[in-house]
Amino acid sequence: xxxxxxxxxxxxxxxxxxxxxxxxxxxxxxxxxxxxxxxxxxxxxxxxxxxxxxxxxxxxxxxxxxxxxxxxxxxxxxxxxxxxxxxxxxxxxxxxxxxxxxxxxxxxxxxxxxxxxxxxxxxxxxxxxxxxxxxxxxxxxxxxxxxxxxxxxxxxxxxxxxxxxxxxxxxxxxxxxxxxxxxxxxxxxxxxxxxxxxxxxxxxxxxxxxxxxxxxxxxxxxxxxxxxxxxxxxxxxxxxxxxxxxxxxxxxxxxxxxxxxxxxxxxxxxxxxxxxxxxxxxxxxxxxxxxxxxxxxxxxxxxxxxxxxxxxxxxxxxxxxxxxxxxxxxxxxxxxxxxx
Amino acid sequence: xxxxxxxxxxxxxxxxxxxxxxxxxxxxxxxxxxxxxxxxxxxxxxxxxxxxxxxxxxxxxxxxxxxxxxxxxxxxxxxxxxxxxxxxxxxxxxxxxxxxxxxxxxxxxxxxxxxxxxxxxxxxxxxxxxxxxxxxxxxxxxxxxxxxxxxxxxxxxxxxxxxxxxxxxxxxxxxxxxxxxxxxxxxxxxxxxxxxxxxxxxxxxxxxxxxxxxxxxxxxxxxxxxxxxxxxxxxxxxxxxxxxxxxxxxxxxxxxxxxxxxxxxxxxxxxxxxxxxxxxxxxxxxxxxxxxxxxxxxxxxxxxxxxxxxxxxxxxxxxxxxxxxxxxxxxxxxxxxxxxxxxxxxxxxxxxxxxxxxxxxxxxxxxxxxxxxxxxxxxxxxx
Numbered sequence: 093x094x095x096x097x098x099x100x101x102x103x104x105x106x107x108x109x110x111x112x113x114x115x116x117x118x119x120x121x122x123x124x125x126x127x128x129x130x131x132x133x134x135x136x137x138x139x140x141x142x143x144x145x146x147x148x149x150x151x152x153x154x155x156x157x158x159x160x161x162x163x164x165x166x167x168x169x170x171x172x173x174x175x176x177x178x179x180x181x182x183x184x185x186x187x188x189x190x191x192x193x194x195x196x197x198x199x200x201x202x203x204x205x206x207x208x209x210x211x212x213x214x215x216x217x218x219x220x221x222x223x224x225x226x227x228x229x230x231x232x233x234x235x236x237x238x239x240x241x242x243x244x245x246x247x248x249x250x251x252x253x254x255x256x257x258x259x260x261x262x263x264x265x266x267x268x269x270x271x272x273x274x275x276x277x278x279x280x281x282x283x284x285x286x287x288x289x290x291x292x293x294x295x296x297x298x299x300x301x302x303x304x305x306x307x308x309x310x311x312x313x314x315x316x317x318x319x320x321x322x323x324x325x326x327x328x329x330x331x332x333x334x335x336x337x338x339x340x341x342x343x344x345x346x347x348x349x350x351x352x353x354x355x356x357x358x359x360x361x362x363x364x365x366x367x368x369x370x371x372x373x374x375x376x377x378x379x380x381x382x383x384x385x386x387x388x389x390x391x392x393x394x395x396x397x398x399x400x401x402x403x404x405x406x407x408x409x410x411x412x413x414x415x416x417x418x419x420x421x422x423x424x425x426x427x428x429x430x431x432x
Numbered sequence: 433x434x435x436x437x438x439x440x441x442x443x444x445x446x447x448x449x450x451x452x453x454x455x456x457x458x459x460x461x462x463x464x465x466x467x468x469x470x471x472x473x474x475x476x477x478x479x480x481x482x483x484x485x486x487x488x489x490x491x492x493x494x495x496x497x498x499x500x501x502x503x504x505x506x507x508x509x510x511x512x513x514x515x516x517x518x519x520x521x522x523x524x525x526x527x528x529x530x531x532x533x534x535x536x537x538x539x540x541x542x543x544x545x546x547x548x549x550x551x552x553x554x555x556x557x558x559x560x561x562x563x564x565x566x567x568x569x570x571x572x573x574x575x576x577x578x579x580x581x582x583x584x585x586x587x588x589x590x591x592x593x594x595x596x597x598x599x600x601x602x603x604x605x606x607x608x609x610x611x612x613x614x615x616x617x618x619x620x621x622x623x624x625x626x627x628x629x630x631x632x633x634x635x636x637x638x639x640x641x642x643x644x645x646x647x648x649x650x651x652x653x654x655x656x657x658x659x660x661x662x663x664x665x666x667x668x669x670x671x672x673x674x675x676x677x678x679x680x681x682x683x684x685x686x687x688x689x690x691x692x693x694x695x696x697x698x699x700x701x702x703x704x705x706x707x708x709x710x711x712x713x714x715x716x717x718x719x720x721x722x723x724x725x726x727x728x729x730x731x732x733x734x735x736x737x738x739x740x741x742x743x744x745x746x747x748x749x750x751x752x753x754x755x756x757x758x759x760x761x762x763x764x765x766x767x768x769x770x771x772x773x774x775x776x777x778x779x780x781x782x783x784x785x786x787x788x789x790x791x792x793x794x795x796x797x798x799x800x801x802x803x804x805x806x807x808x809x810x811x812x813x814x815x
Contacts, residue, residue, distance in 0.1 A: 355535050355559060383534050383537070383538035384534075384535055384538075385533055385534045385535050386536065386558040386559050386560075387556070426555055426558060
């Protein structure tokens with residue numbers, strides 16, 4: 093405490109403000125960066141995710157588009173191939189399905205099939221996850237799809253500081269980067285360092301250190317996992333929470349190191365469970381960390397059903413701090429794991 | 433249904449035991465209370481009695497290797513059941529493969545622990561179970577044989593060596609000593625001796641009075657009735673007092689339960705039978721463990737005073753020397769009085785000097801006012 097007393101109190105801004113700040117700094121630095129999406133111009137974006145950028149950079153670099161995810165994503169791929177550094181903002185991540193071929197077959201593969209001659213430094217921005225019971229078309233967490241496709245990087249920040257640092261790193265990458273932001277995090281405040289910094293891809297952060305079990309979590313689930321850890325602390329179970337920060341590249345080493353310490357792994361992720369983040373991590377840990385495990389690996393994810401409109405039903409399907417805590421408890425006490 | 437016979441846990445600290453022999457053959461029937469088999473624990477040999485009548489149908493051959501507590505060593509059928517009615521159950525394999533986590537298996541490989549011999553708290557064996565087992569089976573350090581004749585160390589000697597070394601190394605011992613006037617004590621003993629004999633009651637020994645005095649002091653100082661276990665202060669249940677009993681080739685510390693609530697002649701009777709069982713290697717499971725304090729009395733061997741090593745997880749031990757006439761100052765003049773030295777050993781992790789001194793003061797007060805020790809237990813409430 094003494095060392096901190098002399099320092100100015102850390103500046104706190106929201107997650108979405110941190111991303112706008114990253115964009116502003118990088119757009120000032122690099123004239124190749126421009127932004128496309130629906131209502132992101134003078135309106136400043138559905139989630140205020142471009143607030144103020146139009147005023148500073150004008151309609152050439154902050155371009156409103158029609159509601160055509162396929163059209164502006166394809167335009168982004170072409171612009172990137174031509175030397176620009178575009179951001180294609182899909183608003184709701186669910187509608188990435190409309191632009192799937194452009195992302196999977198073009199953005200991800202052009203560098204490879206051109207023999208390394210053509211780079212596609214495209215950012216695809218997508219707001220994902222459940223907030224306020226938005227139903228089956230506006231609640232999805234579709235990032236696991238892109239872990240499956242070689243040639244893409246995937247970021248899932250959980251805090252304002254990481255959001256800014258990962259955005260700035262993404263805007264300096266020379267490959268396509270998918271940035272998935274949980275809608276429930278946009279207005280969360282947190283300390284964000286002033287001045288220039290980059291958050292590297294492929295480095296998980298220990299959000300909370302612990303002894304008895306590891307929870308590997310993404311985005312909003314980092315916060316739910318920290319709540320679960322607090323519940324479990326009262327029961328004498330010490331939990332380590334690992335914030336994965338990026339899914340591609342995935343920080344396998346940090347996960348393995350943590351599991352080597354704790355012997356137990358629970359993966360908390362809001363995407364659907366089958367072939368999800370948890371499936372991939374469980375497989376890798378089973379392969380390389382088998383001898384570290386004192387309990388079966390457990391996943392706490394969205395159950396395998398479309399997102400319902402009904403709030404109680406939605407809550408029943410979603411991972412929660414209580415479900416995460418129950419999975420950890422079962423692992424620590426040696427009970428059979430049960431579905432979240 | 434056949435009922436499993438398992439290696440019993442005889443006392444708080446027992447983790448494994450050796451099956452020495454069967455008192456019944458397979459096929460033989462037995463009554464409740466009859467001895468079934470004999471085990472050797474780290475403290476002594478004990479016969480384990482049948483809890484109900486039945487017929488022995490399976491018996492593992494005795495072996496030199498110790499078995500973990502709860503390991504199945506045999507089976508019996510309850511009276512009235514036959515092998516035919518139980519046939520289905522018997523066909524199931526006697527030994528189910530115990531699930532163990534990959535981490536536990538890796539640890540077992542690394543430490544050379546046999547997973548089959550591990551008792552797990554939960555269903556699946558985890559690393560912590562293996563580490564515990566590895567610790568328990570850690571071999572005694574083998575020293576190079578000294579020049580000259582060496583004899584194999586008997587099991588009891590080895591157990592005493594290990595336990596006393598562990599106690600003396602881990603518990604920070606300290607000692608408080610006090611000279612106690614034994615005039616009243618001897619008077620009481622003399623006065624009641626004849627009366628007791630006349631009624632055919634067992635003789636009262638100084639040990640019985642000491643036991644009672646220690647028990648009342650333990651009762652009145654609950655802080656000493658606790659032990660340092662795994663980094664925690666764990667209170668003991670009840671006022672149980674261990675009594676150091678010399679054996680031909682060693683020492684054992686059986687326990688008298690609820691001594692504070694035991695009337696003195698009853699206590700004397702229990703103490704006598706306990707000592708007889710200890711000397712005959714016939715201690716029962718309930719005779720061991722869970723003591724709050726141990727009494728060690730070397731008075732009969734001419735010792736004036738001594739400092740003993742704690743018997744974990746107890747935090748106090750009372751060492752009594754002989755009663756003998758000594759010259760003491762009484763009201764400014766030299767007087768000759770019978771006295772004895774009482775020394776309390778304490779574990780400084782649990783107890784501080786003043787607590788030990790107060791505990792010792794309570795023991796001394798009871799010994800100097802021994803009438804209190806003879807009152808019925810309900811009248812011995814703390815004044």
